[in-house]
Amino acid sequence: MNKVLTRINMRRRRVKLTDVSCIFCGLEEETNTHLFLTCNVTIKIWNMCNRWVEVSAVHHNQLKAHFQQFEVLTLNSKGNKLWKGVWVSIIRNIWDHRNKIVFRQEKVDVEEIFTLAQLNAWAWMKYKIGKVNFSYSDLDSLSNSVPSFYYLET
Numbered sequence: 001m002n003k004v005l006t007r008i009n010m011r012r013r014r015v016k017l018t019d020v021s022c023i024f025c026g027l028e029e030e031t032n033t034h035l036f037l038t039c040n041v042t043i044k045i046w047n048m049c050n051r052w053v054e055v056s057a058v059h060h061n062q063l064k065a066h067f068q069q070f071e072v073l074t075l076n077s078k079g080n081k082l083w084k085g086v087w088v089s090i091i092r093n094i095w096d097h098r099n100k101i102v103f104r105q106e107k108v109d110v111e112e113i114f115t116l117a118q119l120n121a122w123a124w125m126k127y128k129i130g131k132v133n134f135s136y137s138d139l140d141s142l143s144n145s146v147p148s149f150y151y152l153e154t
Contacts (some may be wrong), residue, residue, distance in 0.1 A: 007029070036095075044110045090114075
């Protein structure tokens with residue numbers, strides 16, 4: 001993940017920047033760990049994810065460990081692939097939203113980031129894995145039936 005061009009990584013590559021603070025909060029340097037995991041904005045997004053699927057978790061502050069946390073022992077390989085797809089979708093949408101702020105001067109919108117992550121995760125599940133047993137309109141009710149999210153129709 002150190003190849004992601006956060007402001008700190010650009011500075012390491014000798015790009016001259018006047019400001020290397022986080023584009024979301026402005027409180028800390030924009031490192032991979034801060035941007036994706038420890039920024040107060042992204043913490044809200046991960047908490048939304050936890051509430052969505054009714055999971056209580058303490059998130060790691062290292063990207064690899066955070067990703068590995070999205071492995072559930074009671075799930076089959078397809079179920080874990082779905083769950084990890086949610087993680088990838090959230091990371092991707094955090095990055096995309098960050099770039100909208102940088103390049104289009106848009107505002108931080110936690111709800112938009114999370115909603116787009118849900119949509120992208122669902123689309124990925126539907127078209128890359130196949131046979132998902134819920135429609136996009138069911139996404140809001142997943143917190144009421146977590147097992148249906150994890151298991152695929154056979």
